[in-house]
Amino acid sequence: MTQPFGRNDRVGKIKEVIANTMDNIGDTEETLENVSLSGAEQAKLHALNQRREQSVEAFKQALDEEFSD
Secondary structure (H helix, E strand, O other): OOOOOOHHHHHHHHHHHHHHHHHHHHHHHHHHHHOOOOHHHHHHHHHHHHHHHHHHHHHHHHHHHHHHO
């Protein structure tokens, strides 16, 4: 069980990580739309964003857990 002490810090950090990761996803999508890349480079960036999206989901679950404790 998570301790209530420092909960605001943990919640704030998780929210910050989610926001930063979402910004990175957006930046990568913008790059994919506006920069001429090889198929391999495009695939690498798509895979990177897919991993980022999975991370965001994990962070959202961690945020939910902070509120359920």
